[in-house]
Amino acid sequence: MSAKITREDVAHVAALARLDVTDDELDRFTKQLDAILEHAASVEALDIDGVKPTYHPLPLVNVFRDDVVRPSIERDAVLSQAPEAEDGRFRVTRILDAE
Amino acid sequence: MTIAEATTVIDGWEPVIGLEVHVELKTATKMFCGCRNEFGGAPNTHICPVCLGLPGSLPVLNRQAVEFAMRVGYALNLNIPERSVFHRKNYFYPDMPKDFQTSQYDEPITEDGWIDIEGVRIGIERAHLEEDTGKSTHVGTSGRIHGAEYSLIDYNRAGVPLLEIVSRPDIRSAAQARAYVAELRAVLFAIGVSDVKMEEGSMRVDANISVRPVGRERFGTRAEIKNMNSLRSLERAVDYEIRRQITELESGGTIVQETRHWNEDDGRTHSMRSKEGADDYRYFPEPDLVPVAPSLSWREEVAAQMPELPAQRRARLVERWGISADDADVLVAVAGLADYAESAVDAGADPVEVTKWVTGDLLGRANESGLSPAEWKVTPHYLTETLALVADGTLSRNLAKTVLDKVWESGDAPSVVVDREGMAQVSDSDELGGLVDALLAEHPDDVVRYREGDEKSQKKLLGFFMGQLMKQTRGQGNPGVLNQLLRDKLNGA
Numbered sequence: 001m002s003a004k005i006t007r008e009d010v011a012h013v014a015a016l017a018r019l020d021v022t023d024d025e026l027d028r029f030t031k032q033l034d035a036i037l038e039h040a041a042s043v044e045a046l047d048i049d050g051v052k053p054t055y056h057p058l059p060l061v062n063v064f065r066d067d068v069v070r071p072s073i074e075r076d077a078v079l080s081q082a083p084e085a086e087d088g089r090f091r092v093t094r095i096l097d098a099e
Numbered sequence: 100m101t102i103a104e105a106t107t108v109i110d111g112w113e114p115v116i117g118l119e120v121h122v123e124l125k126t127a128t129k130m131f132c133g134c135r136n137e138f139g140g141a142p143n144t145h146i147c148p149v150c151l152g153l154p155g156s157l158p159v160l161n162r163q164a165v166e167f168a169m170r171v172g173y174a175l176n177l178n179i180p181e182r183s184v185f186h187r188k189n190y191f192y193p194d195m196p197k198d199f200q201t202s203q204y205d206e207p208i209t210e211d212g213w214i215d216i217e218g219v220r221i222g223i224e225r226a227h228l229e230e231d232t233g234k235s236t237h238v239g240t241s242g243r244i245h246g247a248e249y250s251l252i253d254y255n256r257a258g259v260p261l262l263e264i265v266s267r268p269d270i271r272s273a274a275q276a277r278a279y280v281a282e283l284r285a286v287l288f289a290i291g292v293s294d295v296k297m298e299e300g301s302m303r304v305d306a307n308i309s310v311r312p313v314g315r316e317r318f319g320t321r322a323e324i325k326n327m328n329s330l331r332s333l334e335r336a337v338d339y340e341i342r343r344q345i346t347e348l349e350s351g352g353t354i355v356q357e358t359r360h361w362n363e364d365d366g367r368t369h370s371m372r373s374k375e376g377a378d379d380y381r382y383f384p385e386p387d388l389v390p391v392a393p394s395l396s397w398r399e400e401v402a403a404q405m406p407e408l409p410a411q412r413r414a415r416l417v418e419r420w421g422i423s424a425d426d427a428d429v430l431v432a433v434a435g436l437a438d439y440a441e442s443a444v445d446a447g448a449d450p451v452e453v454t455k456w457v458t459g460d461l462l463g464r465a466n467e468s469g470l471s472p473a474e475w476k477v478t479p480h481y482l483t484e485t486l487a488l489v490a491d492g493t494l495s496r497n498l499a500k501t502v503l504d505k506v507w508e509s510g511d512a513p514s515v516v517v518d519r520e521g522m523a524q525v526s527d528s529d530e531l532g533g534l535v536d537a538l539l540a541e542h543p544d545d546v547v548r549y550r551e552g553d554e555k556s557q558k559k560l561l562g563f564f565m566g567q568l569m570k571q572t573r574g575q576g577n578p579g580v581l582n583q584l585l586r587d588k589l590n591g592a
């Protein structure tokens with residue numbers, strides 16, 4: 001049986017998701033994700049001719065809001081929850097590494 | 100130079116350009132929450148659990164944003180599919196507090212349209228809805244993102260509705276790229292969906308550029324250029340990038356697929372190292388939003404309310420007003436200018452005169468001050484009033500110019516300015532005749548020279564006398580009356 005996902009794929013996705021995973025975890029997750037994909041493959045193998053695709057679990061479309069201003073929340077209340085703030089703004093560590 | 104001529108080939112290379120234009124929609128509120136959509140509010144005063152992505156908050160789509168997108172659809176000949184859905188575009192960057200941007204992926208609100216630019220049809224692949232990001236300010240020695248010590252984030256803009264209009268790679272020159280964006284801007288302004296101010300960022304353009312040897316079908320490797328803040332910098336950046344790629348390829352180098360930033364100061368594009376490619380955004384359907392499926396009656400209602408588009412308006416002004424195509428271009432290209440001119444004409448002014456003043460004097464002043472026509476103190480009504488004073492002989496053209504100067508500054512009505520400054524034109528032939536007699540008496544030699552001179556020297560002397568008279572009347576003497584009096588008296592009548 002050929003694997004549905006490689007260890008490299010898992011490492012790549014983990015990096016994109018900013019997850020720090022150990023070598024052991026990589027092995028374990030690769031095996032687990034492979035099993036999940038294997039299961040999905042058995043669903044894919046079904047004959048679904050004539051079955052309409054499901055785009056959303058709810059049978060709803062066009063849920064809208066009128067374009068009317070509602071009160072925002074207090075800035076100070078929000079910023080008090082931030083690790084760091086300055087001049088009414090969120091302060092974050094530098095975004096890109098110096099190059 | 101026309102656009103067709105500008106679609107040039109440089110040293111056997113053909114540029115291929117596609118543009119992505121982002122416009123902020125002019126809704127009252129954000130895309131998914133009731134926070135105010137406003138440029139320039141105090142930082143973080145328009146934020147709530149939804150646009151901050153706090154756990155448990157749920158987005159609800161703004162109907163007006165969808166309707167604006169539909170209007171753009173009709174204006175740009177796009178199809179509006181039966182159904183469209185939102186996706187999450189995942190990335191980690193502090194300008195989006197949710198760690199994803201709600202956007203559209205394979206089922207956009209509109210697709211497959213076109214726009215004609217001076218007779219050349221440019222395809223439009225799609226225009227899709229997405230939300231804007233917050234605004235980061237990089238703090239540190241350089242003020243730029245590289246080398247910044249830390250960044251400050253304002254989320255007022257996060258969640259503001261954006262429409263991304265993606266052209267097909269049909270554009271073949273920098274001038275054509277500029278003309279395309281100028282026309283889009285005029286269209287979007289005309290249909291009332293956006294302020295389309297490039298300088299304030301409510302309209303932003305990214306350019307995908309590649310070059311290929313003439314005759315080859317396959318596209319070359321492209322670079323994406325960002326950070327152009329005006330039509331002029333767009334044209335410069337595209338032109339620079341085309342030449343950079345040709346130079347690189349001709350010297351045996353290769354083009355790297357990358358994002359490059361336009362630097363206005365040194366007039367070059369610079370490589371930005373990009374870490375995540377398109378495949379890495381891991382788009383997936385947004386489970387918190389249901390599909391959009393505009394009903395037939397809604398479509399019909401929006402279509403029925405579509406205003407006149409710039410191309411139709413230009414044609415109408417040329418035909419009905421008898422103005423040139425170039426003048427019509429200017430009136431329609433500058434946001435609000437055609438509305439202004441039409442108000443003045445509706446108030447009774449002559450269209451040709453209005454066009455002359457609006458595209459000349461007034462537009463010049465507006466460019467200096469950065470004011471839009473709706474903000475001018477010279478209102479359409481005041482322009483009409485001034486032109487009426489010219490028509491009835493109260494003001495000469497030159498005096499009218501001075502009056503408009505003063506109205507521009509003070510906002511007072513033209514009649515008030517004329518009265519206050521005693522600027523009305525003097526046309527009384529007895530009064531002016533006295534001045535002419537006195538002047539000729541002061542210059543008997545010149546009078547003799549005029550009478551004995553040829554046509555050329557007569558013209559010159561006539562100019563001299565007129566100059567003296569205008570000086571004496573401080574510009575208020577009626578030039579037509581003075582000219583007639585002078586000729587009559589010099590010719591010994």
Ligand SMILES: [Zn+2]
Binds near residue numbers: 146147151
């Ligand atoms: Zn909000």
